[in-house]
Amino acid sequence: MDNQDDLSQFLSSRRAKLTLQDVGLPDFGGRRRVPGLRREEVALLAGMSSEYYKRLERGNAKGASEGVIDGVSRALQLDEAEHSHLYELIRSANAGAHPQRRRPVRKTHIIPTLQQTIDAMSTxxxxxxxxxxxxxxTNRPGRALFLEMFDDGGQPVNAARFVFLDPRAQTFYQDWESNTRQVVALLRVEAGRSPFDRRLSDLIGELSTRSDLFRKLWGAHDVREHRTGIKSIHHPIVGDLDLNYLGLDLATDRTLQMLVFSAEPGSASHDGLQLLANWADTHGSGLKAPGPEASHHIAGE
Structure with a gap:
């Protein structure tokens, strides 16, 4: 991944989303060759010279301070995730201008107490x-929830591959298109944070080659965080579920995030989760996605 090119494209994509009305600048008419604000207008709003901002948008982040980042973020009306992404892109662009020896990507190790903890969260x-x-x-209910993703045989099991390359994902996620955008936005954040991650580069290359939709969404340079929300899914065993999710960064390893799914007590989705947990306990380590002839509801078994 080209750090300077990513910075350039991210800034130009955010600039293209804004109008003069959005930022409170007067419109004196006249033809505008490209959508969005001009570079000079962003520079004015950010409190810097036009030449400095032009250099920044060309990927030259030399000397960019936190004040510069804050000014550009304010001018482009970036949200918290976009502001953090800009900071990482500028850091990476500066690192790319002064290459250092790249350390190999550290292999993730799950400490036994973490696995023990999530296993204890049995409901x-x-x-x-x-x-x-x-x-x-994952714990057993988690593996049961994402049964089809774990059943595809790929290693490592990867949510992005499942969403874009497995046709079952379009049935599993009731709002599949929204999930595709979310996945790409999360990978964009990671690309800014870890520009020298060869496995990430390989994953992005694979998805870009095999999915036209991924390639289109990747070019939009959208980013977002994964903290809380609702996932509406159609599970092959228990049917429709509307689940709340909460994303928690792990203090033991800041590169990992724990997602916990739950449902409103007394709701049909809560009952569905209980049925799924019972089914998972019954099948133990032999969890396997059912064939197309299987019933969607184990309650009738």
Missing amino acids: VPVFVQNGRLDAVA
Whole structure:
């Protein structure tokens, strides 16, 4: 991944999203050759010279201070995730201008107490992932929830590959298109944070080659965080579930995030999770996605 090119494209993509009305600048008419703000207008709003901002948008981040980053973020109306991404892109662009010996990517190790802890959370699905969206740990309900993703035989099990390359994902996620955008935005964040991660580069290359949709979304340079929200899924065993998820960064390893899924007590989704947990306990380590002839509801078994 080209750090300077990523910085350039990210800034130009954010600039293209804004209008004069959005930022409170007067519109004196006249033809604008490209959508969004001009570079000079961003520079004015950020409180810097036009030449400095132009250099920054060309990927030259030399000497960019936190004040510069804050000014550009304010001018482009970046949210918290976008602001953090800009900071990482500038850091990476500066590192690329002064190459250092690249350290090999550290292999993720799950400490026994973490696995013990998530196993003890036996009533809710838990899924631990790294920045590449590899599944690095899960409890039994978590494996049962993402049954089809774990059943594809690929190693490592990866949420992005499942969403874009496995046709079953389009049925599993009731709002599949929204999930595709979310996955790409999360990978964009990781690309800014870990520009020298060869496995991440290989994953992005694979998805870009095999999925036209991924390639299109990747070019939008959107980023987001994965903290809380609702996942509406159609599970092959228990049917439709509307689940709340909470993303927690692990203090023991800042590169990992633990996702915990739950449902409103007394809801049909809560009952569905209980049925799924019972089914997972019955099948033990032999969890396997059912064939197309299987019933969607184990309650009738």
